[in-house]
Amino acid sequence: MSSGTVVRPYGDTTGDGMVQLSFTLPVVCDRRAEGAALQLAGKMGMDPAMVVHSRPIGEGFTFFVVYGRVSHLVDLSEVRVAERDFPVLPAKEINAVVRRRLRRKLVVVGACIGTDAHTVGIDAILNVKGIAGEKGLESYPEFRVVNLGAQVGVADLVERAVTERADAVLVSQVVTQRDAHLHNTRQMSAAFREALPAGRRPLLVVGGPRFDELMAEQLGVSRIFGRGTTPREVASYLVHELTGAGVAG
Known part of the structure; x- marks a missing residue:
């Protein structure tokens, strides 16, 4: 019907x-x-x-x-979803935009925080092998990727992000028992707000299969990516936010 x-x-x-x-x-x-x-x-x-x-x-x-x-x-008519407000660019164009507009490598620090030991998601986005036929961010010549792996403490993540002068911090959360993914994300965003002034904070991006993509503001992060996200989609978002590249060119 x-x-x-x-x-x-x-x-x-x-x-x-x-x-x-x-x-x-x-x-x-x-x-x-x-x-x-x-x-x-x-x-x-x-x-x-x-x-x-x-x-x-x-x-x-x-x-x-x-x-x-x-x-x-x-x-x-009552369904609400997080619409993509940036173009997904070809990998070659992503690198060209970073080179032309940022004029240095785009620095990404990634990790699974808290007790979460499931690195499949973060590795799919960051590692060269990537996922679904797309190579990860490590394959982009204009990106410098630091993958800290699993069970990283929030304080350690903040310290490393500051040391590396990260443009973006990517966090994957799979463990959701007792809303651990929400608690960890709020703790991370609060730690970055305490450690750095607004103009110096990296983009905070979280991903995982159980996140509600509409909760980014509530959790204090820049963006939430759900299941099915590809490396090129994440890379396009980072370029869009950090360089103001709304379109190719």
């Missing part, structure tokens, strides 16, 4: 409202557990609902996939 900007989920037929939901309950995997999963699905508005998959994941925990119908509608 679709009327203007109002849509319903699609499962088997258009507008049937069918959705698939996965979750874990702290119960032993048995028939009673499946009944508990169906009860939860019903309270969430799925009617009818069916358990299409269940399996134990450790002692006393069961993972479920539930399929069912919801009556909720989505109004696309």
